[in-house]
Amino acid sequence: MRIHHLNCGCMCPVGGRLMDGVSRGLAGQLVCHCLLVETDRGLVLVDTGFGTRDVEAPYERLSPFFIHFNRIQFDRRYTALEQVRRRGFSARDVRHIVLTHLDFDHAGGLEDFPEARVHVLQTEAEVTKVRHGFIQRRRYRPEQWDGVRDWRFYRPGGERWFGFEAVRDLDGLPPEILMVPLPGHTAGHAGVAVDTPEGWLLNAGDAYFYRHEMDAAPRCTPGLAAYQRMMEMDRPTRLHNQERLRGLANDRRSRTRIFCSHDAVELEALSRLGSGWRPV
Numbered sequence: 001m002r003i004h005h006l007n008c009g010c011m012c013p014v015g016g017r018l019m020d021g022v023s024r025g026l027a028g029q030l031v032c033h034c035l036l037v038e039t040d041r042g043l044v045l046v047d048t049g050f051g052t053r054d055v056e057a058p059y060e061r062l063s064p065f066f067i068h069f070n071r072i073q074f075d076r077r078y079t080a081l082e083q084v085r086r087r088g089f090s091a092r093d094v095r096h097i098v099l100t101h102l103d104f105d106h107a108g109g110l111e112d113f114p115e116a117r118v119h120v121l122q123t124e125a126e127v128t129k130v131r132h133g134f135i136q137r138r139r140y141r142p143e144q145w146d147g148v149r150d151w152r153f154y155r156p157g158g159e160r161w162f163g164f165e166a167v168r169d170l171d172g173l174p175p176e177i178l179m180v181p182l183p184g185h186t187a188g189h190a191g192v193a194v195d196t197p198e199g200w201l202l203n204a205g206d207a208y209f210y211r212h213e214m215d216a217a218p219r220c221t222p223g224l225a226a227y228q229r230m231m232e233m234d235r236p237t238r239l240h241n242q243e244r245l246r247g248l249a250n251d252r253r254s255r256t257r258i259f260c261s262h263d264a265v266e267l268e269a270l271s272r273l274g275s276g277w278r279p280v
């Protein structure tokens, strides 16, 4: 099993280091950290960032509010499809896509992979149908996924994963890949865990946004703290799950490396380590 860390989207919201903790100047930098996993069942994508059609016609697919607020940088080079091709594969080789949730910055590339089966929590699929309120109407964009033909929806159950609820035996996927419900940011939000020879790798999606939120003494930039509050569906549950993740991240015995979707420093560190990352 070989794992590639992809950046499938770049957002440069106003705020600089008040947003991402490092940028000089006015703009911060947020990435869309996705995984491409080579398995014996074909390629598996975990999240898709922005896709070809988002780049070609952003105003037909996305809300102008988020295009401007997040200052999304539309560039074909960031699409998962381009990065899959650059590694010598084709769109058809991507057999499965596992989604942390269906927000516009995670689901944009779904239709670039027509052969893929898409796995998501049942609750997330349900909540996208109730698009009440300013944020809910703009975050979920059915235009991004109405061409998907092969869905699989799941409810958690069975053996737990480090005390978290889990979805195992995803239809057609190897047992090393499972979903870990982490609601709060959205009602059906999940992490995606991959069992590797080095230990567990957990894509925590938008369960947190800033790397130091996983520190034993957590902190967050004011910009990302505000953004998370704006986007949350259930604050107590979100904070509770962050707390549990922090416990896992700081338990060396778990041999688990956790990362989130939008932290550029985490992405850079894991890209550098490649498949040979070590749990910290």
Ligand SMILES: [Zn+2]
Pocket: 103, 105, 106, 206, 261, 262
């Ligand atoms: Zn996101």
